[in-house]
Amino acid sequence: MRTTIHIFIADDHQMFVDGLKRLLQTRREFHIVGEAYDGASALHFLQNNQVDVLILDINMPGMDGMEVTKQVHSHFPEVKVLILSMYTDATFAKTLMEQGAAGYLIKNTGKEELFEAIHCVVKNGQYISKEVAIKSSLIAENKPAREDFGKTYNLTRREGEILKLLVQGKTSPEIAESLYLATYTVDTHRKNLLRKLNVKNTAGLVRFAIVHDLMNV
Amino acid sequence: MRTTIHIFIADDHQMFVDGLKRLLQTRREFHIVGEAYDGASALHFLQNNQVDVLILDINMPGMDGMEVTKQVHSHFPEVKVLILSMYTDATFAKTLMEQGAAGYLIKNTGKEELFEAIHCVVKNGQYISKEVAIKSSLIAENKPAREDFGKTYNLTRREGEILKLLVQGKTSPEIAESLYLATYTVDTHRKNLLRKLNVKNTAGLVRFAIVHDLMNV
DNA sequence: AGAAAAATACCTAATTGTTGGTATTTTTCA
DNA sequence: TGAAAAATACCAACAATTAGGTATTTTTCT
Numbered sequence: 261m262r263t264t265i266h267i268f269i270a271d272d273h274q275m276f277v278d279g280l281k282r283l284l285q286t287r288r289e290f291h292i293v294g295e296a297y298d299g300a301s302a303l304h305f306l307q308n309n310q311v312d313v314l315i316l317d318i319n320m321p322g323m324d325g326m327e328v329t330k331q332v333h334s335h336f337p338e339v340k341v342l343i344l345s346m347y348t349d350a351t352f353a354k355t356l357m358e359q360g361a362a363g364y365l366i367k368n369t370g371k372e373e374l375f376e377a378i379h380c381v382v383k384n385g386q387y388i389s390k391e392v393a394i395k396s397s398l399i400a401e402n403k404p405a406r407e408d409f410g411k412t413y414n415l416t417r418r419e420g421e422i423l424k425l426l427v428q429g430k431t432s433p434e435i436a437e438s439l440y441l442a443t444y445t446v447d448t449h450r451k452n453l454l455r456k457l458n459v460k461n462t463a464g465l466v467r468f469a470i471v472h473d474l475m476n477v
Numbered sequence: 478m479r480t481t482i483h484i485f486i487a488d489d490h491q492m493f494v495d496g497l498k499r500l501l502q503t504r505r506e507f508h509i510v511g512e513a514y515d516g517a518s519a520l521h522f523l524q525n526n527q528v529d530v531l532i533l534d535i536n537m538p539g540m541d542g543m544e545v546t547k548q549v550h551s552h553f554p555e556v557k558v559l560i561l562s563m564y565t566d567a568t569f570a571k572t573l574m575e576q577g578a579a580g581y582l583i584k585n586t587g588k589e590e591l592f593e594a595i596h597c598v599v600k601n602g603q604y605i606s607k608e609v610a611i612k613s614s615l616i617a618e619n620k621p622a623r624e625d626f627g628k629t630y631n632l633t634r635r636e637g638e639i640l641k642l643l644v645q646g647k648t649s650p651e652i653a654e655s656l657y658l659a660t661y662t663v664d665t666h667r668k669n670l671l672r673k674l675n676v677k678n679t680a681g682l683v684r685f686a687i688v689h690d691l692m693n694v
Numbered sequence: 695a696g697a698a699a700a701a702t703a704c705c706t707a708a709t710t711g712t713t714g715g716t717a718t719t720t721t722t723c724a
Numbered sequence: 725t726g727a728a729a730a731a732t733a734c735c736a737a738c739a740a741t742t743a744g745g746t747a748t749t750t751t752t753c754t
Contacts, residue, residue: 380597
């Protein structure tokens with residue numbers, strides 16, 4: 261790595277920050293540009309300084325890490341947020357990643373993995389601790405491909421056709437008209453779709469279709 | 478990196494494989510354990526050998542890379558699939574990641590980024606080429622931040638709240654109950670949502686919400 | 695050719711959604 | 725402190741959806 265990575269540390273434990281600094285300073289490519297013991301100070305610093313990676317302890321007081329992550333992501337999108345946490349809870353990690361965190365590491369991670377994670381997020385990757393990842397299908401969940409959609413979910417050709425039109429916002433009478441069917445028939449297919457996909461209304465059907473990537477939306 | 482990373486290369490261009498091997502051999506931590514020029518051979522090798530990372534050319538003949546990715550992910554989940562591709566199409570990359578790929582690199586990537594990507598996927602991260610990522614909302618930074626959603630689309634907090642519940646398949650009475658509101662009120666908000674997002678029914682709302690990534694679905 | 699699956703169509707009743715209003719209270723912010 | 729925005733609530737009428745069926749025709753596949 262030729263270029264220096266500018267790192268800012270936000271953690272409420274002074275000793276932890278010190279240890280982390282020392283650890284990071286063993287690598288030439290890392291440059292600690294600042295530190296803060298609460299979220300507000302961290303945000304303030306970002307306004308006036310170039311920071312590549314914000315290492316953020318998620319147990320910080322004052323302003324919670326979740327909020328800081330959101331703020332940083334929306335106001336300083338170029339800053340990568342790397343979360344350090346004690347929790348291996350996958351849902352928690354997932355939520356943070358969705359709020360804009362680029363990485364999630366549990367605190368007792370080895371230094372090599374930490375270095376790796378920093379490089380990874382700087383390169384636009386996302387990094388998640390192994391301990392967290394194995395707890396759930398947080399990464400790389402296996403969705404069925406579009407072409408075997410019908411097969412996988414046991415939908416017939418007609419059902420798939422009607423589902424597509426539903427996603428487009430069409431009503432039963434409209435679908436009936438465009439497919440030259442009786443509204444009754446369309447409704448029968450809709451009933452079968454609700455049953456097969458185990459949802460209770462059109463919202464569920466639309467959601468299912470989009471999330472499982474049936475549509476080209 | 479103390480531990481050796483066992484790499485298998487699957488690509489139909491012999492010269493490309495050779496170049497890649499030479500490139501990877503400049504780093505002590507990488508060990509090329511094998512190579513294949515079609516998907517079937519690659520899968521066969523995995524059955525009898527320890528492989529950490531499978532570098533996979535997505536333009537391989539015989540068995541397409543998409544299929545190999547799926548197979549590897551389901552049969553050898555411990556093997557990280559790193560895709561090499563010529564295409565910067567984000568949808569394509571996304572589909573592959575969903576099939577179980579751990580990383581996606583375009584072929585004219587620099588060696589440092591390649592090394593980085595390998596380390597990243599081994600550590601359970603996901604790596605996506607910058608060139609691909611910036612083309613779409615594949616990674617978080619390019620999506621409108623969730624908290625700006627309301628601002629971007631002029632939705633109020635309450636409207637966003639109700640939209641989320643609609644996507645979950647809830648009916649007006651149900652939403653009213655969970656938010657301690659009159660059904661009348663929920664319906665007013667729904668009317669405003671339909672107007673603001675310019676769709677004509679709930680299917681449109683759900684579709685909009687998911688496509689614009691308001692939800693965590 | 696015969697069975698199974700898919701597609702078609704119909705009926706009723708209850709619930710939910712949509713449209714087009716009006717109007718008051720609460721919150722936010724300049 | 726006002727004005728504006730947001731949130732709340734109500735009414736009526738009509739359209740659409742959902743749930744519970746039954747039943748015939750057409751297509752697919754062995």
